[in-house]
Every structure is written in structure tokens, then in C-alpha cells.
Amino acid sequence: xxxxxxxxxxxxxxxxxxxxxxxxxxxxxxxxxxxxxxxxxxxxxxxxxxxxxxxxxxxxxxxxxxxxxxxxxxxxxxxxxxxxxxxxxxxxxxxxxxxxxxxxxxxxxxxxxxxxxxxxxxxxxxxxxxxxxxxxxxxxxxxxxxxxxxxxxxxxxxxxxxxxx
Amino acid sequence: xxxxxxxxxxxxxxxxxxxxxxxxxxxxxxxxxxxxxxxxxxxxxxxxxxxxxxxxxxxxxxxxxxxxxxxxxxxxxxxxxxxxxxxxxxxxxxxxxxxxxxxxxxxxxxxxxxxxxxxxxxxxxxxxxxxxxxxxxxxxxxxxxxxxxxxxxxxxxxxxxxxxxxxxxxxxxxxxxxxxxxxxxxxxxxxxxxxxxxxxxxxxxxxxxxxxxxxxxxxxxxxxxxxxxxxxxxxxxxxxxxxxxxxxxxxxxxxxxxxxxxxxxxxxxxxxxxxxxxxxxxxxxxxxxxxxxx
Numbered sequence: 075x076x077x078x079x080x081x082x083x084x085x086x087x088x089x090x091x092x093x094x095x096x097x098x099x100x101x102x103x104x105x106x107x108x109x110x111x112x113x114x115x116x117x118x119x120x121x122x123x124x125x126x127x128x129x130x131x132x133x134x135x136x137x138x139x140x141x142x143x144x145x146x147x148x149x150x151x152x153x154x155x156x157x158x159x160x161x162x163x164x165x166x167x168x169x170x171x172x173x174x175x176x177x178x179x180x181x182x183x184x185x186x187x188x189x190x191x192x193x194x195x196x197x198x199x200x201x202x203x204x205x206x207x208x209x210x211x212x213x214x215x216x217x218x219x220x221x222x223x224x225x226x227x228x229x230x231x232x233x234x235x236x237x238x239x
Numbered sequence: 240x241x242x243x244x245x246x247x248x249x250x251x252x253x254x255x256x257x258x259x260x261x262x263x264x265x266x267x268x269x270x271x272x273x274x275x276x277x278x279x280x281x282x283x284x285x286x287x288x289x290x291x292x293x294x295x296x297x298x299x300x301x302x303x304x305x306x307x308x309x310x311x312x313x314x315x316x317x318x319x320x321x322x323x324x325x326x327x328x329x330x331x332x333x334x335x336x337x338x339x340x341x342x343x344x345x346x347x348x349x350x351x352x353x354x355x356x357x358x359x360x361x362x363x364x365x366x367x368x369x370x371x372x373x374x375x376x377x378x379x380x381x382x383x384x385x386x387x388x389x390x391x392x393x394x395x396x397x398x399x400x401x402x403x404x405x406x407x408x409x410x411x412x413x414x415x416x417x418x419x420x421x422x423x424x425x426x427x428x429x430x431x432x433x434x435x436x437x438x439x440x441x442x443x444x445x446x447x448x449x450x451x452x453x454x455x456x457x458x459x460x461x462x463x464x465x466x467x468x469x470x471x472x473x474x475x476x477x478x479x480x481x482x483x484x485x486x487x488x489x490x491x492x493x494x495x496x497x498x499x500x501x502x503x504x505x506x507x508x509x510x511x512x513x514x515x516x517x518x519x520x521x522x523x524x525x526x527x528x529x530x531x532x533x
Binding site for chain 2: 075077093094095096097100116117118119121124130131132133136137138140141184202203205206207
């Protein structure tokens, strides 16, 4: 049973027919080539498949593609602008917050939503916001530092450089 | 790829009710964070789905003129946590909602789904039990309202008749005004975990010295969320003291039917009921405007 849906991915309009059982993760990776969206647990526990849907982090492995109708989706491929890394991405590089890299796209997207919110976060609040992601390499400390840094950079730099489009 | 045989979408409650009447085997899906995971694990034989996520009238929270707080069944956990009405009048529900899953799950999971899934561990349920929440159910014949305590029938079983959907959850002012509340989720991890025990306590105090009313809602202390009538009856009129609170904790265990699971043994859960009821009641006293009990 196919259903025709339209949405945008990183500002690019997409229209395609999907099966009711297809996940957004599968459509993004397998049909549209956004392989920065990772499949981890498949049950919404690890956060590797996180994308932003209308600016909000969502696990795309338990989100049916048919629900994406009319939505604005951002994947990791949409974060750097004209080849320049975003504040969040730069902070991850500077803090060495990446080892194998499988969890990184998800973390960067959640952190991007945090930066975009304009809110201030304590370290405890940052931990809470990142709790939907698992990283089996870093031990989390460098990731926490990177997100803290990106939030501070944003607070000091104001809106002069959008962290993502 | 989920094995979905049939898939329908409803834009209004009436449309959903008509579709359910015409196709009685459909499973209602909203946020999908329980239904899709059950499907992933092969726990759902029939996979005909009716998505109600497009029913805009079921989203959000409003307060009626008489003070009643009405929560639409499709309200997400994130929205409950941030809602000004909830934060001002029943912050304990926001605490409970914040303990569920992680941010990505809370952004899509709905309170109606949490209840209709029928799990004793549902983080919102023990608090809604303590608040005497009432559930409005609708089918193509009409509506009925049931107290949440009567809605839970057993593990994973709720009183949804074929063709019915949950449309809203309401909490009347006499059930929250003047109460202080506290929720404790006991789990192995502080996020992304299912409760070993959930304890929601509400209390109202008389002139700073005695309990006017105490309500205890427990999750995972039996096959369904439950209240502790014996402990609650005892507390009413008693002086606010460490001795009273300890006795309330001990009495709370009496109405539980905890069992052993891989998460915890029956004995450990019973210990948690007594201990955490005490701790939650002490915190609730302070939130109700009482003096701290050491």
C-alpha cells in the first residue's frame, strides 16, 4: 500500500511514494542517500538515527515515513554550510568528542537543537538533554565538554553565524 | 520496515470512531513509541494500524472556568513538561513526565498512549491515579467517562471497548488545589529506563500540623498502577511527624502485589515501597507548605 508524501530534507523538497511500514530512517538512508543517519538499535534507545523534525530531535527508526508529510527534516548532511562546519561540529572536533563516529550525527543534531533554542543549560541539564544518545567509545566527558563549548560560543557570539541553516 | 498490513489515518475523533467501527481489528497508534517497538519485537500478530496523530483537537492542555485541567490524549510528554498550566497547578505530573524515556522519545510519545498501553510502569499513571484523573472515551455511539483507577484491568489490559479511543484526561480542582506532590522514579539508570518502582504522593495539610489528605499512587507495585487506601486512611488527621510518615510507608506495602522480575525481587520492591513512600511524602509535605520533617 503506497502513499505519496512530500517533505523537505535539508531544505530540498522531496516527493516520493512510501510503504506504510517504511520508517523515516529507511527512506532517508536507503532511498534518498542520507547515510549520515545511522541505524543503531532500531527501537529508539540509542539515538544514532536522530534527525530534526521541524527543529525537534526525533528517533527516525520509530517514526513512520508517512508521518513526514509536510515536515521540515534536517539530517547531519544539512548542518555544515558551504563546506564550513557549524559551531557544534567545530566544538566536537576541538574537544575530541568523536571516536568511531557512529553516534556523532545524532549528538550533533540534538546539540544543534539545544543551541538553536537559545536557552541556557547547566551541566546537569545538558546531560539530561543528551540522555537519549548512547556512545560506547568516548566515556561521554568530551561530548559534554563539546556541547558546553558550543552553547557558550553561541551565547558569546550571538546570532552572527547561524549554527545551521 | 514494519510489517503493516493495513494503515488508516483519521483527522477527527468522529472519523477515527467510524474507521474503528468498520475495521474492529485495527490498533490505534499515536506517537508510536510503544506500538512500533512491540511490532519490532514481534509482539503484535495483527498489524493493521489506525493513526490518530492527525487529530489536532486532541493536542494540548486547557483549563476550564471551574479550574478543571483537561489534557488532550495526544499531548506529548515534552509539552506536558513545559506547559504553564501543568507547571503552575500540578508540577508533580511534569516531574513524572520528565522521568520517562529520553528527549527524542518525550518529543513524540503521548500521555494517552502511555495510559492506553496499560503498563504498570507507565510514568504518568501513578501520578494520575493520585490525582483521581478521569478519562473520556469516545466511540461512534457516544462518550463515557471513567476514573483512571477503573480503567486499568490487568497487565497491558485497559477498559477500552472495541471501537473506543481515549480523547482526554481531566483533573478537577478539588483533586489538586492545596495539594503538594512529589514523584520518585526508582530505576537502574537515570534516563532511558523503565521504573523498578514509581511512587507519586500528594498531600494536603491542616494548619501546618496535621495531614488533611494523603494520596499514594504506585507503579510496578502490582499488575496495574494502584493506590494505597489503608495508608491513606490512616494518614488522614494524623500529626505531621516522622513517626506518622514511617507508619504510612509501612502501611503502603499492605495494598501492593509486587512480584519478582529480573529488575528486582518482590522483597526488594516492598522495601522500596515503604522507603520511597516515606521520602516522597516528606517532600510532598514541604511542597504543600508544611515544615520539613527530618
